[in-house]
Amino acid sequence: MPERFVHPYLDFLHKVSLPLRYIGGEWGAIKKAHSNCDVTFALVFPDTYEVGMSHIGSCIIYDMVNSEGNLCAERCFAPWTDMEKELRLRGERLRTLESFTPLASFDVVGFSLQHELSYTNCLNCLELGGIPLLSEERNEGDPIVMAGGPCALRPEVMAPFIDLFYVGEAEAGLLDILRTIGNMKRKGASRLEILNELQKLPFVYCPIFAKRRKDEASGFLVPDRVYAERVYVKELSGTGLVHNHVVPWARAIFDRxxxxxxxxxxxxxxxxxxxxxxxxxxxxxxxxxxxxxxxxxxxxxxxxxxxxxxxxxxxxxxxxxxxxxxxxxxxxxxxxxxxxxxxxxxxxxxxxxxxxxxxxxxxxxxxxxxxxxxxxxxxxxxxxxxxxxxxxxxxxxxxxxxxxxxxxxxxxxxxxxxxxxxxxxxxxxxxxxxxxxxxxxxxxxxxxxxxxxxxxxxxxxxxxxxxxxxxxxxxxxxxxxxxxxxxxxxxxxxxxxxxxxxxxVSKAVMEAYKLGARFDNWEEMLRNDLWDRAFSLAGxxxxxxxxxxxxxxxxxxxxxxxxxxxxxxxxxxxxxxxxxxxxxxxxx
Ligand code: SF4
Structure with a gap:
């Protein structure tokens, strides 16, 4: 008889608002055996399930990666504050919705950075997922942390937390990146070797290899050269269509x-x-x-x-x-x-x-x-x-x-x-x-x-x-x-x-996160007092x-x-x- 599945959050799901956010198993969700995949990819949307499930770009990436037999993409969303409290209380990890695997156990963790006010949620997902916050603190065995979306075109504030920024449209090169990671991992390459190889792609920016200087005119710390250029698909037809839609349990913000x-x-x-x-x-x-x-x-x-x-x-x-x-x-x-x-x-x-x-x-x-x-x-x-x-x-x-x-x-x-x-x-x-x-x-x-x-x-x-x-x-x-x-x-x-x-400014993001800033784009959640302190602590x-x-x-x-x-x-x-x-x- 097959073993009965027990949800890892079963003991406390009833204590949080909208447990449907965390149960997975929706119509259209795809679950693959990790052992059959060259690369496992956790696609993290740093906002609630209802917001993330409305995001068309994430649907496209999920469908595109899972269409490849040897790749697997799973979804993860920012836990609401009540769930965060339960996870921390029990030392439990943030997990994906398909296989309930902790983020730390994936080969690649990719954030969809749609706006700046999700930055503290990204840090929360990393920490709850069991991944060191700073790129320089990650070791062999830790996932490669990627970020794409509009914020990748202005990446400096998140640079210390991200191993690799993907600049541009996912359909143009994301699969190449995942395949390269898979091939190099099979050959036993280190994290640094993989990142070094990937940074040769014109649309990739790996901040750990970047040099900066102080700009005299503005006083800003700026990159010393152009590190990446935006990539896009020339022809939209034939690409970027979702063939398999996941139908959300909880009512999505845009329920359509x-x-x-x-x-x-x-x-x-x-x-x-x-x-x-x-x-x-x-x-x-x-x-x-x-x-x-x-x-x-x-x-x-x-x-x-x-x-x-x-x-x-x-x-x-x-x-x-x-x-x-x-x-x-x-x-x-x-x-x-x-x-x-x-x-x-x-x-x-x-x-x-x-x-x-x-x-x-x-x-x-x-x-x-x-x-x-x-x-x-x-x-x-x-x-x-x-x-x-x-x-x-x-x-x-x-x-x-x-x-x-x-x-x-x-x-x-x-x-x-x-x-x-x-x-x-x-x-x-x-x-x-x-x-x-x-x-x-x-x-x-x-x-x-x-x-x-x-x-x-x-x-x-x-x-x-x-x-x-x-x-x-x-x-x-x-x-x-x-x-x-x-x-x-x-x-x-x-x-x-x-x-x-x-x-x-990344120091202020870190301080705000440590002080408890979360869901800063939710008007009722934004704590100006925390951000004021964070800016002051970060100088x-x-x-x-x-x-x-x-x-x-x-x-x-x-x-x-x-x-x-x-x-x-x-x-x-x-x-x-x-x-x-x-x-x-x-x-x-
Ligand atoms: S440039 Fe296009 S997308 Fe932007 S505000 Fe104008 S009409 Fe809208």
């Missing part, structure tokens, strides 16, 4: 089937890091999208299909695709949605198809309240086009609308802030002409100057200035039915410091990384080539200050 229809974006908004670091724009063929979507819907039972892309409205045949899919989605009772919409030029038939069988929220992102400021940030849309887009959608039956704006943008004045309020009021009036029950939300965020963008040298706006602008808008929209969503200044500022930090002044940066400085992220030249970014910054948008034909 996502199909990536395009990658990259040619809009060139000057604040947008993704717009510059996922170039060039590429589309998936319609036939491939529809075939994969219908197959996956029938196999998973999801009741919503999301067409995912940075800017889905730029998909050249969006109407045709929506028409091709809507017959099947209606028949299956599935809602069709898209991840986000730019504010104009969306054909009516697409909106009709998106309206689907349930009422969905239509989200538009004008980002700035006046056309002048939209020219500065290169968001090429007029007030008229926005109002027209909203009116059309409202006539077609949409009832919930959300408008996204930023405050603290370069050159912003109070006139631009008032412009946000005025545009929202105008939008509400236009929407209410078609239906009294329309709901409009104005969602604000604070501009963070991000690496590898034309605004990478800009300052992060001061606290008093931001609070004054937010208070003005609160007052302006007070007594209107518009719901105003305000951002957290502290969260945005921390994001800025961790995004633009040099290697010294790091956060203001050094939020101020305006000198144009001639070498920056901490200059060790990575994003394949967009600094000259181009600089020209774009100059054009921004002249309030000149960039015509599509001028975009690289």
């Amino acid at each position: 089937l996502s199909i990536e229809i395009a990658r990259g974006c040619s809009e060139g908004c000057r604040f947008c890091e993704a717009g510059f670091t996922y170039r060039p724009a590429r589309e998936r063929r319609i036939g491939e999208v529809t075939k994969n979507a219908i197959h996956a819907l029938l196999n998973t039972g999801f009741d919503e299909l999301s067409l995912s892309a940075l800017s889905p409205a730029d998909y050249p045949a969006l109407s045709k695709l929506a028409r091709a899919l809507s017959k099947s989605t209606l028949r299956l009772g599935v809602t069709l949605s898209i991840s986000s919409l730019r504010a104009y030029g969306v054909p009516e038939d697409v909106l009709l198809a998106l309206r689907g069988v349930r009422t969905t929220t239509l989200t538009l992102a004008p980002e700035a309240g006046t056309e002048r400021l939209r020219n500065v940030i290169n968001k090429n849309v007029t007030d008229e086009e926005l109002i027209e887009a909203l009116s059309v959608a409202s006539k077609l039956g949409f009832q919930k609308f959300k408008l996204y704006f930023m405050v603290g943008l370069p050159t912003e004045t109070m006139e631009d802030i008032e412009g946000i309020g005025r545009l929202c009021l105008r939008a509400l009036r236009a929407l209410r002409q078609n239906g009294k029950r329309t709901r409009l939300t104005c969602s604000l965020s604070i501009f963070v100057p991000r690496p590898h963008t034309p605004f990478q040298w800009e300052r992060f706006a001061g606290e008093n200035e931001v609070r004054e602008k937010l208070a003005f808008l609160r007052h302006f929209l007070h007594k209107t039915p518009i719901e105003l969503r305000l951002p957290s200044f502290e969260t945005s500022m921390l994001e800025c410091v961790l995004a633009r930090g040099d290697v010294r 790091v002044n956060p203001d050094d990384f939020t101020r305006e940066l000198p144009i001639d400085a070498t920056l901490p992220w200059d060790g990575i080539d994003p394949l967009v030249s600094k000259d181009f970014l600089l020209k774009e910054k100059e054009r921004a200050y002249k309030e000149k948008p960039l015509a599509p034909c001028e975009k690289p």
Whole structure:
């Protein structure tokens, strides 16, 4: 008789919130015998199960690695604080969801670094998984700790904790890395020999081999040369599709089937890091999208299909695709949605198809309240086009609308802030002409100057200035039915410091982790008092990384080539200050 499986957390699963996060065994999960695999790979998403299971990139990697007979990928997510407490109390390890193997027993542990506020969770996963936190403290027998995702393009703050950064799209080279590790391990190569071999790949950055110097212009500690350049797949069709979906137990944040229809974006908004670091724009063929979507819907039972892309409205045949899919989605009772919409030029038939069988929220992102400021940030849309887009959608039956704006943008004045309020009021009036029950939300965020963008040298706006602008808008929209969503200044500022930090900031991450910082991107979890202490213990002044940066400085992220030249970014910054948008034909 086969031995009965006993979950290693069985004795305390009932003591934690949402035990479903830790039990594995979902429909579509893949379990392979490690003894039959050349390399075992733990794919760690440093946030909760519900957040991680919504991440399309992780689904692609899981499917891609497991499609190789001799490789195996297993999932692991950051434990919530109650589970962390139980694990520590019992000296129990953090384990993967497929074979319940502790992270320390894998050949490779790979983090998906989507944003900076997950850094303390990464350290927690390492320690609970039984892996030394610092790369230099790891020995033979410890896994190789990799990190990929957007943060790998600005790696210095995490450099001491990571053995190898993978810079770019996983489909372009991750399997090569895993195969090389497998081959070299078989031949008895040491960790250092393996890393030394892998660092020869152009898209790999191994911080232990890096040299740094102090930059005179900025005072930052910066890499002494370019160590890696971003890699990407030339053709999207035929790659990056998930053939086997894992259906989550607990309700995922985005509880739907996502199909990536395009990658990259040619809009060139000057604040947008993704717009510059996922170039060039590429589309998936319609036939491939529809075939994969219908197959996956029938196999998973999801009741919503999301067409995912940075800017889905730029998909050249969006109407045709929506028409091709809507017959099947209606028949299956599935809602069709898209991840986000730019504010104009969306054909009516697409909106009709998106309206689907349930009422969905239509989200538009004008980002700035006046056309002048939209020219500065290169968001090429007029007030008229926005109002027209909203009116059309409202006539077609949409009832919930959300408008996204930023405050603290370069050159912003109070006139631009008032412009946000005025545009929202105008939008509400236009929407209410078609239906009294329309709901409009104005969602604000604070501009963070991000690496590898034309605004990478800009300052992060001061606290008093931001609070004054937010208070003005609160007052302006007070007594209107518009719901105003305000951002957290502290969260945005921390994001800025961790995004633009040099290697010294890693000490603050370590201190914050030791003091108990976890899930820093969860507003209710962010502890500013801990971070203030951490910066002070690490001897790091956060203001050094939020101020305006000198144009001639070498920056901490200059060790990575994003394949967009600094000259181009600089020209774009100059054009921004002249309030000149960039015509599509001028975009690289
Ligand atoms: S349209 Fe969206 S994804 Fe594209 S550059 Fe602008 S903000 Fe970024």
